Amino acid sequence: MQAGARVGNRARLTDHGERELRAAALDLADVALAALSPADGVRRSVAFDGETLVAGGRNYDLSAVGRVVVLGAGKASAQAVLALEQLLGPRISGGVVVVPRSSGVTAQRVTLMEADHPIPGEASAAGARALLKRARDLGARDLAICVFTGGSSALASLPPAGVAVADKVRLHQLLLSSGMSVVEINAVRKHVSAIKGGRLAKAIGPAQILNLTVSDVVGDPLDAITDPTVQDSSTVTDALSALEEWDLLDRVPRPVRDYLSNCADAESPDLSGADIESVLVVRGKDGSDAVIRAAESRGLPAIRLGGSLEGEAATVGRVLATLARETRERGSPWARGAVIVACGGECTVSLGSGADRLFGRGGPSQEAAVGAALALDGSDGIAALFADTDGSDGGTGIAGGLVDWSTGERARRGGVSLRKALVDHGTTAALEACGDAIVTGMTQTNANDLVLILIR
Numbered sequence: 001m002q003a004g005a006r007v008g009n010r011a012r013l014t015d016h017g018e019r020e021l022r023a024a025a026l027d028l029a030d031v032a033l034a035a036l037s038p039a040d041g042v043r044r045s046v047a048f049d050g051e052t053l054v055a056g057g058r059n060y061d062l063s064a065v066g067r068v069v070v071l072g073a074g075k076a077s078a079q080a081v082l083a084l085e086q087l088l089g090p091r092i093s094g095g096v097v098v099v100p101r102s103s104g105v106t107a108q109r110v111t112l113m114e115a116d117h118p119i120p121g122e123a124s125a126a127g128a129r130a131l132l133k134r135a136r137d138l139g140a141r142d143l144a145i146c147v148f149t150g151g152s153s154a155l156a157s158l159p160p161a162g163v164a165v166a167d168k169v170r171l172h173q174l175l176l177s178s179g180m181s182v183v184e185i186n187a188v189r190k191h192v193s194a195i196k197g198g199r200l201a202k203a204i205g206p207a208q209i210l211n212l213t214v215s216d217v218v219g220d221p222l223d224a225i226t227d228p229t230v231q232d233s234s235t236v237t238d239a240l241s242a243l244e245e246w247d248l249l250d251r252v253p254r255p256v257r258d259y260l261s262n263c264a265d266a267e268s269p270d271l272s273g274a275d276i277e278s279v280l281v282v283r284g285k286d287g288s289d290a291v292i293r294a295a296e297s298r299g300l301p302a303i304r305l306g307g308s309l310e311g312e313a314a315t316v317g318r319v320l321a322t323l324a325r326e327t328r329e330r331g332s333p334w335a336r337g338a339v340i341v342a343c344g345g346e347c348t349v350s351l352g353s354g355a356d357r358l359f360g361r362g363g364p365s366q367e368a369a370v371g372a373a374l375a376l377d378g379s380d381g382i383a384a385l386f387a388d389t390d391g392s393d394g395g396t397g398i399a400g401g402l403v404d405w406s407t408g409e410r411a412r413r414g415g416v417s418l419r420k421a422l423v424d425h426g427t428t429a430a431l432e433a434c435g436d437a438i439v440t441g442m443t444q445t446n447a448n449d450l451v452l453i454l455i456r
Contacts, residue, residue: 006030007399009439016435017406021383021454024298025402028291028452029385029438032343035290036389036445038076038149038214041281042083045212053088053143055210056279062091065208066141070095070110071131071200071229073156074149075390075446076214078105078112080281081147084212085109096134097147098127098155103442118395119172120157125165128158128195131228135200138207146200146209148226150216150390150446153186156228158194160259160266167253168192174248179350181310182217184242186224187234190268192256197268200228201276211278216448218308218345222278230278232268236260283307284344284447287389291452295339300454303334307344309451313364314422316347317371317386324453325379340453347449349394351425362427363394365449369401369436370418370427372453377408381456389447391440396428398437400450410434 007013007026014022046055053060062068068091070084078099085092085108095110100117113130115123138144159168171192175185190197201209213226222230240260243249249257260266284307295302309316320340327334334340347364368386376382387393387400411418414433421430431437 006033007438007440012435013402013438016410017404018380018383018456021456022402022404025383025385025452025454028294028339029387029450031290031294032287032450033389033443033445036282036287036447038079038282038445039083041214042080042212043087045279045281046087048087055212056277058277060143060208060210065143066139067093068143068145069093069134069138070097070145070147071134072147072149073098073127073131073152074147075100075117075151076149076282076444077147078103079444080149080212081107081110081112084145096130098124098131100151100155100442103444105444115155117151117154118176120154120169122165124155124157128156131156131200132195132203135203138204140206142207144204144207144209146211146226146229147213148211148228149214150225150448152228153189153196156195159192160194162263163192163255163259167255170253171256174251177351178246178248179312179348180242180246181348182346183221183224186227187242188239190227190232190234191236191239191260191266195228197227197232198230198271199269201230201271201274202269204229205274209274209276211276212281213278214282214446215280215284215344216446218310220280220283226278230276231271234268236266282445282447287343287447287450288341291339291341291343300337300339301335302339302341305340305342305451307342309342309345309347309449311347313347313349313367314371317368317384318375320451320453321372321375321382321384324382324384324455325375327455328379328381334455336455338455340451342451343389343449344447345449349425361429362425363388363396365393365400366396366398366427366431367422367425369403370422370430373403373407374418376403376405378405380405383454385438385450385452387438387450389443389445389450391443397439398428398431399440400438401431401436402438403436407434407436
């Protein structure tokens with residue numbers, strides 16, 4: 001699905017259950033996705049008058065700059081590239097940006113390379129090598145505009161010397177199925193990489209770096225969002241501690257463990273002398289703000305939960321739905337008629353030792369939706385939407401789920417056990433069987449999770 005497209009199976013999602021609330025939830029989801037457009041974010045954040053580029057409070061006199069090169073990777077990067085090409089035109093001297101397969105985007109001046117996500121592959125290593133090659137070609141008069149967004153860790157993934165691509169792939173599988181937070185995952189990945197943790201910035205130097213990025217991490221820490229091109233704040237000790245805490249230290253491939261334990265190069269480089277400016281062009285808050293305005297324009301009170309929701313997905317969904325149910329019955333803790341909004345947080349799923357078998361059968365937003373459906377069973381007047389804003393929750397073909405009281409009833413009629421779907425981490429099939437799976441295709445953005453709960 002191309003940029004600008006939203007929920008594609010609206011008719012299916014609104015032909016049962018709380019139809020009006022479901023339709024309103026989808027309307028508000030459309031509003032959120034529109035507000036999270038990377039292209040619009042670039043246009044809001046960057047100006048060019050034909051000579052001077054203005055971004056982040058900095059002025060770049062392009063008449064004094066040699067080459068302007070665009071480098072990046074991520075699920076939201078392609079649209080940023082198109083906006084930059086529209087803005088700067090022939091002033092762009094080329095570049096390399098790694099995007100997901102079948103992104104459907106064609107650029108004129110920047111080479112878009114396709115690679116794998118959420119688990120890296122050989123194409124991911126090739127993309128990272130191309131980025132490093134272009135970076136090392138830059139000189140002191142050049143400007144590198146970097147558009148690293150969520151998903152770049154898999155799309156541009158290159159292990160350091162002594163670690164094979166297959167070892168790096170296995171590391172990603174273990175980390176993503178562990179239940180770790182994204183900050184902990186990145187603390188490990190940054191120290192087993194030839195490109196992450198500021199290493200690409202080191203290669204770009206002495207050229208100037210302008211980072212234009214989309215936040216997909218709670219708290220907007222730059223070294224977890226655009227970490228190839230900013231100073232890393234984590235250490236090898238942090239990486240080893242995370243692996244030990246989550247009982248992964250003895251499970252990661254031996255070359256990874258040896259590299260972290262014995263190689264001085266595992267520590268991230270010092271970028272204190274680099275000229276780096278970073279601008280967040282889109283945050284989850286932008287999606288929440290847009291939803292709140294749209295809800296209030298309909299006369300609906302909107303309550304912001306913020307962009308910091310984290311935790312085991314099914315539990316988060318069940319807790320939020322339980323609070324909505326209490327509100328519907330008792331008028332607290334929220335107001336009846338309210339729209340509950342959260343955008344930018346990230347729930348997790350712990351797959352355990354069966355990760356290889358279970359990966360790709362569900363995702364955090366889907367598990368949150370099924371958890372909510374179990375809590376809403378038998379309680380009318382509530383609709384709950386949980387979706388990954390990139391359109392591919394857990395690497396599946398669906399974005400998440402839209403559930404209400406009817407989800408449990410439809411599951412029983414179809415012989416589907418929602419509880420078993422959670423235990424087996426097979427929520428995609430369960431939501432599809434209930435007619436509650438949200439399909440958007442690639443949204444070309446990525447600000448993590450969107451949560452909308454409507455209470456009649």
